[in-house]
Amino acid sequence: xxxxxxxxxxxxxxxxxxxxxxxxxxxxxxxxxxxxxxxxxxxxxxxxxxxxxxxxxxxxxxxxxxxxxxxxxxxxxxxxxxxxxxxxxxxxxxxxxxxxxxxxxxxxxxxxxxxxxxxxxxxxxxxxxxxxxxxxxxxxxxxxxxxxxxxxxxxxxxxxxxxxxxxxxxxxxxxxxxxxxxxxxxxxxxxxxxxxxxxxxxxxxxxxxxxxxxxxxxxxxxxxxxxxxxxxxxxxxxxxxxxxxxxxxxxxxxxxxxxxx
Amino acid sequence: xxxxxxxxxxxxxxxxxxxxxxxxxxxxxxxxxxxxxxxxxxxxxxxxxxxxxxxxxxxxxxxxxxxxxxxxxxxxxxxxxxxxxxxxxxxxxxxxxxxxxxxxxxxxxxxxxxxxxxxxxxxxxxxxxxxxxxxxxxxxxxxxxxxxxxxxxxxxxxxxxxxxxxxxxxxxxxxxxxxxxxxxxxxxxxxxxxxxxxxxxxxxxxxxxxxxxxxxxxxxxxxxxxxxxxxxxxxxxxxxxxxxxxxxxxxxxxxxxxxxxxxxxxxxxxxxxxxxxxxxxxxxxxxx
Numbered sequence: 001x002x003x004x005x006x007x008x009x010x011x012x013x014x015x016x017x018x019x020x021x022x023x024x025x026x027x028x029x030x031x032x033x034x035x036x037x038x039x040x041x042x043x044x045x046x047x048x049x050x051x052x053x054x055x056x057x058x059x060x061x062x063x064x065x066x067x068x069x070x071x072x073x074x075x076x077x078x079x080x081x082x083x084x085x086x087x088x089x090x091x092x093x094x095x096x097x098x099x100x101x102x103x104x105x106x107x108x109x110x111x112x113x114x115x116x117x118x119x120x121x122x123x124x125x126x127x128x129x130x131x132x133x134x135x136x137x138x139x140x141x142x143x144x145x146x147x148x149x150x151x152x153x154x155x156x157x158x159x160x161x162x163x164x165x166x167x168x169x170x171x172x173x174x175x176x177x178x179x180x181x182x183x184x185x186x187x188x189x190x191x192x193x194x195x196x197x198x199x200x201x202x203x204x205x206x207x208x209x210x211x212x213x214x215x216x217x218x219x220x221x222x223x224x225x226x227x228x229x230x231x232x233x234x235x236x237x238x239x240x241x242x243x244x245x246x247x248x249x250x251x252x253x254x255x256x257x258x259x260x261x
Numbered sequence: 262x263x264x265x266x267x268x269x270x271x272x273x274x275x276x277x278x279x280x281x282x283x284x285x286x287x288x289x290x291x292x293x294x295x296x297x298x299x300x301x302x303x304x305x306x307x308x309x310x311x312x313x314x315x316x317x318x319x320x321x322x323x324x325x326x327x328x329x330x331x332x333x334x335x336x337x338x339x340x341x342x343x344x345x346x347x348x349x350x351x352x353x354x355x356x357x358x359x360x361x362x363x364x365x366x367x368x369x370x371x372x373x374x375x376x377x378x379x380x381x382x383x384x385x386x387x388x389x390x391x392x393x394x395x396x397x398x399x400x401x402x403x404x405x406x407x408x409x410x411x412x413x414x415x416x417x418x419x420x421x422x423x424x425x426x427x428x429x430x431x432x433x434x435x436x437x438x439x440x441x442x443x444x445x446x447x448x449x450x451x452x453x454x455x456x457x458x459x460x461x462x463x464x465x466x467x468x469x470x471x472x473x474x475x476x477x478x479x480x481x482x483x484x485x486x487x488x489x490x491x492x493x494x495x496x497x498x499x500x501x502x503x504x505x506x507x508x509x510x511x512x513x514x515x516x517x518x519x520x521x522x523x524x525x526x527x528x529x530x531x532x533x534x535x536x537x538x539x540x541x542x543x544x545x546x547x548x549x
Contacts, residue, residue: 002456010350013347017368018372020384021372021383077278100283101541103283106291107483107524107525109486109521110524114287115286121293134286136286194374200377219378219487222382241374
């Protein structure tokens with residue numbers, strides 16, 4: 001009896017989490033000109049309009065470039081730091097970890113204000129560079145957490161074996177460590193990309209006038225009214241940000257079984 | 262250089278890029294806005310460098326700011342409590358279910374991958390004047406004219422709960438999963454009812470997870486300005502909205518600095534208290 005109740009409750013909680021999102025996807029196929037019920041039929045017209053909307057295409061390009069650069073920089077910094085924390089006994093490593101995690105312990109608004117005003121003081125105005133720095137610092141803690149968790153599982157014997165067989169540290173890193181690290185690097189980059197791609201809180205502070213990312217573009221469009229185009233854009237974003245990690249997980253599993261088998 | 266010295270230097274070489282980034286992009290900027298908050302923005306839009314207490318006097322003594330700060334904390338508390346009440350049973354179900362745990366967990370992770378702005382705006386499709394709920398109510402003949410259900414305090418809380426619930430469920434799940442089930446079995450076999458087993462064994466052991474989820478919900482919820490902008494009315498501004506207004510709209514950066522630091526002090530104090538009693542490890546378990 002009690003279990004049935006908990007089960008029903010859980011189903012309701014899941015419905016609460018997914019129903020609104022499902023409605024976004026459903027309405028993006030709405031044939032009617034208003035982004036609302038009742039639906040008059042199914043159509044792809046809003047997706048076609050999206051593809052013809054220059055502002056949205058530009059926003060997509062900005063988000064993709066920003067996300068990719070953020071992923072590369074943030075993962076590079078994160079992997080190096082994680083290696084140090086997992087592989088070596090560093091004095092004060094607890095304190096260092098806390099410092100590296102600090103960007104997510106500070107409310108994002110405060111981080112956004114501090115970075116904006118400080119870089120502005122250094123005569124770096126709102127620009128793509130500022131946006132990139134903001135995204136790097138905000139995604140770094142997530143990358144470190146994810147990469148560290150994966151690194152713990154990699155044994156050190158193989159590197160020691162390579163070194164003792166005469167490989168130099170560079171060779172060892174590129175031929176032994178890096179391939180073993182690949183899944184962690186991949187996971188870190190994916191995580192950083194998705195967080196950057198979704199971010200709006202900091203982005204609204206950092207973006208220069210006239211530049212929009214996909215989330216800020218959606219936000220700007222919401223100011224007018226909710227159009228089917230926004231729903232279509234939302235659907236594309238959901239497909240991207242949900243599809244990519246799922247794809248990533250599938251590839252990672254494939255790689256793991258291949259290596260195992 | 263000796264091998265030992267080189268070995269000892271290596272981790273610092275690996276750490277230095279990340280530590281430099283955090284120092285230059287977070288810690289120094291935070292110190293900078295502390296200094297900046299004592300400057301003055303003059304009528305001409307230039308900053309007057311100096312040590313002025315005006316911004317702090319305004320931020321700390323003006324009832325307008327105090328009321329909105331209290332209002333923000335109230336919204337944070339309500340959101341956290343609703344998340345706990347909704348999320349705990351769901352986390353319990355996932356942790357103790359036999360068959361479909363993997364799919365339930367995967368579904369639980371999905372919202373983290375769906376953009377915050379899309380999840381927030383999705384409620385406009387549900388509750389808006391031409392949204393799903395109004396359509397259903399009109400079709401059923403319960404109402405004749407659509408009602409405006411959006412843009413008030415309740416929809417702000419709704420949006421925040423929708424955004425933060427997965428954090429709560431995940432954290433409670435992680436701590437429930439760590440409980441040795443034989444403890445519950447022992448209580449049961451010693452004559453405790455299922456309900457009293459839950460109250461006296463399971464619930465206390467899962468409190469660290471509940472606290473971690475609660476902290477995340479409260480801090481993230483109280484620090485947002487997007488949800489009130491999208492789902493709130495003109496009078497539903499939260500404290501972060503004031504920061505946004507001061508920095509982006511009014512361009513009063515010294516005042517914006519002081520307001521940011523106030524928000525940081527309130528929410529940061531909570532994180533520090535949490536850290537003192539429970540430690541960061543619990544929080545990281547749910548995030549990592």
